[in-house]
Amino acid sequence: MQFIQAVARYNAEKFDKKTLENDKYAQTHLLPFIGDLSLEQINMNTLWPFIHHRLLSVKNATINRELEVVRCILNLAHKEWQCLDSVPFVRMLKEPPPRVRFLTHSEADRLLLALPHHLQPVIQYALATGCRRGEILNLEWSRVDRRRKVAWLDHGTTKNGAARGIPLNRDAMIALEMSRSRNARWVFTYLNEPMVGIGSAFKKALKRAEINNFRFHDLRHTWASWHVMAGTPLYDLMTLGGWKTMDCVQRYAHLAPEHLATAACRIERVDYSHCS
Template identity: 45%
Template sequence: MAGLVLETLHGKTWPDAVERWLSEKSDKASLNSDKCIFRWLEPLLDGYDINDINRSVVDAVTKKKRATGVKNGTVNRTLALLRSVLIRACVDWEWVDAIPKVRLLKEPDRRVRYLTHEEASALLNELPEHLSHMVAFSLATGLRKGNVIGLCWSQVDLVRRVAWIHPDQSKTRKAIVVPLNDDAMRVLTLQHGRHAVRVFTYNGEPVIAATTAAWYKALKRCGIDDFRWHDLRHTWASWHVQQGTPLHVLQELGGWQSAQMVRRYAHFSAGHLAVHAANLPVLMVANARMQVVGPEASV
């Protein structure tokens, strides 16, 4: 961006901050995402002293990112990382005395996107075999795409009907125990013997990507719009709640760190509220008019 890069005169620079951030966050699950954002920011902030990154600079970054046509959520991820680095530079590293306020853009409330059982069946039938098996396993376990793609036989115990995700493979950096239901077991049985190390393969080699052209073509043939691979996890969670799985159990099954993350599925089940909804007086219809029949009516 013209006019955005300044000559560094003193102190620590933005590249210094990026280098230290990457060093201190080397075990962060989303580090690759951070690196992508840093690469995008590089031509905009590469020549800046940390002290010179002020509100006008932040606003220029916001304007530049919005001009790429991405959604507000994508813009916010860039701004949130920029803000996090600046906060650390101020609070932890003590490189600067103050930092500018970084305002995130308003994001619309996104509904939970999930498949009906009919849509899921149609998708499984349209996908090539290896992707169909991976989707079925995702719907049975709720595992994230990367965990399914990278699943190894050393992480599976078919006798005990359990799999596990190691802490360094988990988004929360905590181990996840994955109970294997009948559907998951059927999928794993079909994969057994195909590869010595990895569970899911294609033409004898480990799968390296799931959202391929075949995935998108199958979605199109099924008439399923606005659906990402990660929405398979939303589908798994939604089905669980619809079948009565308590939210605190779902949280543990899905490996979510906070209860807030599973509250988005609460509206799929109101069974635990029904007994309380029945506490109100009964409305009776008489002569086309409504009457309130309270507890005193039975006295």
């Protein structure tokens, strides 16, 4: 089977349609280099021209996401389609440590003051809950239980496809109250319509607040960082943030060295006074 044929079958059978568009984008870069190769011919030698070409314009992390599509197809061909005797080795490129950019509390205050009125509740809600942009902009009032102070995200709106409940603290409840009368269905709106693109207004607010090197997703990093620095255990943070594994929250562990010191002191039971 040629790789281009395997791609067609992969696309037709893929269960998670949310990530299919990203996979198709990766395929547009892969196919000119390995589309005509048989699956047996794919290895690091035949992938190198593709890798070398992509290194001229994108980072290792982007190339790895594209190589992951190759890996996935090869594994399917071997394990499920049974048209490949063994899975060729595909090595991922080395990536720098994950980027963690978060706001100080004073920076967050400056940002909130610099925002246009319709964006203030969105950003406050993001800082209070750690929700992703899509989870916020797609939130409907029918999914908010103000009495129990919980917002429910169904599996179609979360990144990992798992439904979860979001505990709403006081800041989140204030953000919801700021938006309550705008629309009967959608929580966060602009001119009484659901928000679609907020990038331009958000970037202008960052500039007014004199905050550099910051993206919307970094609001989630900010939320997680504040939690860890306030003493929230990493396992609790994983649950609150909807991460499936501890690997995703380990990036924040260094922000709470005092908790490691506390752990180290738990075995201080030996009396050395007799040694003097």
